[in-house]
Amino acid sequence: MNAAVPEPKHNMGRPAPRIDGRLKVTGGARYPSDLDFDNAAYAFLVTSPIATGRIERFDLDAARAVPGVLDILTYENASGIKGSGFFKEGGTAATTIVPLADARIRHDGQIIAMVLAETFETAREAAYKVQVEYVEETPAATFGDAHADIEIVIEPSEDEGTAHGDVEACLAAAEVTLDAEYGTPTQHHNPMELFTTTCVWEDDKLTVYEPSQFVFGLKNGVAEQLDIDPDNVRAVSTFIGGAFGSKGSLTPRTAITAFAARKLNRPVKLVPTRAQGFTIATYRAETRHRIRLGARRDGKLTAFSHEGWEVTSRPDNYFVAGVSTTTRMYGWDAVAARVHIVHADRNTPGFMRSPPETPYMYALESAIDEMAVKTGMDPVEFRRLNDTQTDPVSGKPYSSRSLMACFDAAAERFGWVRRNPEPGSMRDGDWRIGWGCATATYPTHVGAASARVRLTHDGKVRVETAAHEIGTGAYTVIGQAAAERLNVPLDDVTVEMGDTDLPAATIAGGSNTTASMCSVVIKACDRILARSHDGAAAIEEYAESVPPGAPAEGVKSLYQGRPVMTGGPSGDKAMFAFGAEFVEVRIHARTGEIRVPRAVGAFAAGHIMNPRTARSQLMGGMIWGLSCALHEATEIDRRAARYVNTNVSEYYVPVNADVDQVEVIFVPEDDEDVNPAGVKGIGELGNVGTPAAVANAVYHATGKRIRDLPIRIENLL
Numbered sequence: 001m002n003a004a005v006p007e008p009k010h011n012m013g014r015p016a017p018r019i020d021g022r023l024k025v026t027g028g029a030r031y032p033s034d035l036d037f038d039n040a041a042y043a044f045l046v047t048s049p050i051a052t053g054r055i056e057r058f059d060l061d062a063a064r065a066v067p068g069v070l071d072i073l074t075y076e077n078a079s080g081i082k083g084s085g086f087f088k089e090g091g092t093a094a095t096t097i098v099p100l101a102d103a104r105i106r107h108d109g110q111i112i113a114m115v116l117a118e119t120f121e122t123a124r125e126a127a128y129k130v131q132v133e134y135v136e137e138t139p140a141a142t143f144g145d146a147h148a149d150i151e152i153v154i155e156p157s158e159d160e161g162t163a164h165g166d167v168e169a170c171l172a173a174a175e176v177t178l179d180a181e182y183g184t185p186t187q188h189h190n191p192m193e194l195f196t197t198t199c200v201w202e203d204d205k206l207t208v209y210e211p212s213q214f215v216f217g218l219k220n221g222v223a224e225q226l227d228i229d230p231d232n233v234r235a236v237s238t239f240i241g242g243a244f245g246s247k248g249s250l251t252p253r254t255a256i257t258a259f260a261a262r263k264l265n266r267p268v269k270l271v272p273t274r275a276q277g278f279t280i281a282t283y284r285a286e287t288r289h290r291i292r293l294g295a296r297r298d299g300k301l302t303a304f305s306h307e308g309w310e311v312t313s314r315p316d317n318y319f320v321a322g323v324s325t326t327t328r329m330y331g332w333d334a335v336a337a338r339v340h341i342v343h344a345d346r347n348t349p350g351f352m353r354s355p356p357e358t359p360y361m362y363a364l365e366s367a368i369d370e371m372a373v374k375t376g377m378d379p380v381e382f383r384r385l386n387d388t389q390t391d392p393v394s395g396k397p398y399s400s401r402s403l404m405a406c407f408d409a410a411a412e413r414f415g416w417v418r419r420n421p422e423p424g425s426m427r428d429g430d431w432r433i434g435w436g437c438a439t440a441t442y443p444t445h446v447g448a449a450s451a452r453v454r455l456t457h458d459g460k461v462r463v464e465t466a467a468h469e470i471g472t473g474a475y476t477v478i479g480q481a482a483a484e485r486l487n488v489p490l491d492d493v494t495v496e497m498g499d500t501d502l503p504a505a506t507i508a509g510g511s512n513t514t515a516s517m518c519s520v521v522i523k524a525c526d527r528i529l530a531r532s533h534d535g536a537a538a539i540e541e542y543a544e545s546v547p548p549g550a551p552a553e554g555v556k557s558l559y560q561g562r563p564v565m566t567g568g569p570s571g572d573k574a575m576f577a578f579g580a581e582f583v584e585v586r587i588h589a590r591t592g593e594i595r596v597p598r599a600v601g602a603f604a605a606g607h608i609m610n611p612r613t614a615r616s617q618l619m620g621g622m623i624w625g626l627s628c629a630l631h632e633a634t635e636i637d638r639r640a641a642r643y644v645n646t647n648v649s650e651y652y653v654p655v656n657a658d659v660d661q662v663e664v665i666f667v668p669e670d671d672e673d674v675n676p677a678g679v680k681g682i683g684e685l686g687n688v689g690t691p692a693a694v695a696n697a698v699y700h701a702t703g704k705r706i707r708d709l710p711i712r713i714e715n716l717l
């Protein structure tokens with residue numbers, strides 16, 4: 001055993017290596033951009049350089065004159081592509097903006113044309129020769145712009161579960177109070193793999209090869225947008241080169257590519273550029289927070305008010321409203337939440353790893369550290385005093401909550417007892433040292449799912465389900481679920497996924513894949529075991545599962561492209577995974593340079609299917625959290641409502657030199673309530689606590705409280 005192969009503890013499975021690992025490291029795993037088709041044409045997108053207004057005129061003569069150009073699609077000749085419903089409102093689409101529907105421009109970087117040519121290079125050359133005249137209007141870019149429209153989407157309400165008790169009275173009576181504002185920037189997922197799509201028609205049957213976190217959504221959404229029978233669409237997504245939420249719902253380029261392939265009557269392959277990925281897909285929108293906390297002098301919290309502001313596009317009511325998590329975090333007497341959205345001339349935001357928790361828990365966990373300082377308490381002991389086993393909003397118990405066990409394990413490993421609480425007191429030569437910590441949490445989601453399992457007389461097992469491998473190890477843990485239940489070696493299990501010809505699976509979002517898919521695979525295996533006396537050469541069983549609280553027709557909804565998920569605060573018990581994260585920062589006294597030499601996270605998340613892949617998820621999440629704290633931000637030119645650092649050299653992400661020691665500790669936890677697999681999702685847990693832990697460490701090092709992310713040198717000089 002080594003760090004990458006953690007020894008399983010109680011309630012943990014084997015640290016099996018990834019069954020697709022060899023394929024991936026040898027280049028044998030074929031990602032959608034790797035696929036080649038005979039007679040394929042290549043597409044290149046033209047996107048708008050203005051954020052709002054309309055197209056006055058296209059001049060396509062120069063572009064069409066490039067030898068090898070086949071066609072150029074614009075709103076003038078691509079009519080017939082419809083929109084589809086917004087995914088938050090029962091549809092499949094990431095945005096209701098239909099780029100080629102008319103001359104209207106709704107955001108910078110909107111698709112305005114698709115050039116089709118014999119080669120990628122020809123399509124690109126011609127795309128740069130497309131001339132467009134625009135009528136420009138003045139855009140709203142973000143908060144505070146005169147043209148932005150503000151709307152309240154969450155109000156404090158006992159009935160809606162967004163308030164409990166009289167928060168204003170409790171704040172007024174509190175002996176210690178905090179009233180502070182926090183902010184997080186626009187961020188883009190930047191998965192290594194671009195937003196590629198290849199469409200192939202055979203007669204009236206369409207196959208879409210596209211990296212997707214939900215192939216049934218892709219299938220049904222494209223069918224709706226092209227107004228064809230979903231039975232005639234197949235979506236294939238066998239390997240996905242990173243997603244983080246960006247590939248969860250349908251974006252406009254898919255239907256345009258399918259339309260092009262039908263028009264040309266040949267396969268069409270689109271590989272957009274890195275820069276185009278910033279505007280043709282989604283992103284994490286900037287947020288603002290006002291946090292008010294009230295406490296007794298002894299540190300017991302009495303009141304918490306969380307107000308949030310989020311940016312979205314003009315037409316779509318996208319918001320994440322992480323108050324549903326923050327209001328439940330500690331045992332206050334009174335709590336209230338309000339969330340506003342601000343409509344600006346931007347592309348529609350979307351899910352990005354721990355969409356609600358990353359910004360909202362950053363704000364809360366920074367504020368908790370500030371209150372610990374105000375009450376003169378150690379931040380760990382402050383959390384212990386305010387820990388709760390009961391959801392303070394609903395009064396429901398947590399199914400399990402091992403938060404303080406996580407704090408104790410991580411604090412011990414980190415050496416927290418050696419911390420001098422005085423800010424600026426710890427130093428190593430020119431380096432100021434800061435130690436900070438924060439809580440991580442993520443709701444435990446479970447989705448409807450189906451799977452087919454086949455056991456043959458030679459002991460081989462085949463699992464078929466349209467689940468998704470976004471890099472998490474899904475092939476492996478789903479295979480492990482079958483291997484363990486049927487008591488066969490993992491090597492004898494084959495897993496087929498990522499194809500709508502297979503049984504419908506849950507969306508790879510909300511960290512629910514392991515919980516949902518292992519639960520349904522266990523169910524199918526149990527049916528096989530019940531028939532094991534059959535003596536047949538092969539036994540095959542199909543199973544569906546729908547979590548408690550979900551509609552009975554949940555699996556049917558999946559086949560129709562609508563994910564069905566429950567969990568978090570919604571059931572009889574509140575279901576969340578927890579963790580505690582500690583970081584050391586070193587800040588150079590003269591240059592302000594910020595380094596993070598070590599981070600320790602301890603996590604409790606029910607049954608851990610595979611400590612190796614789980615460690616990788618949590619470590620990756622912690623590194624992403626460091627990135628959120630210190631590196632990532634999409635900069636916006638406010639006059640033009642335009643992203644300016646649309647590349648991975650100026651959109652900063654951490655490299656090896658930015659990350660030294662990252663240690664993951666598993667705290668054993670049993671939870672029979674969450675789902676039959678006993679699993680709490682971890683894909684989005686690791687990055688929740690790190691941003692606040694870093695900010696709190698920066699305060700400890702310097703005495704400066706930086707309340708807006710990312711924290712950079714200029715904040716510390």
Ligand code: MOS
Pocket residue numbers: 213244245246248351352353354355508509510511684
């Ligand atoms: Mo995750 S952001 O729910 O794909």
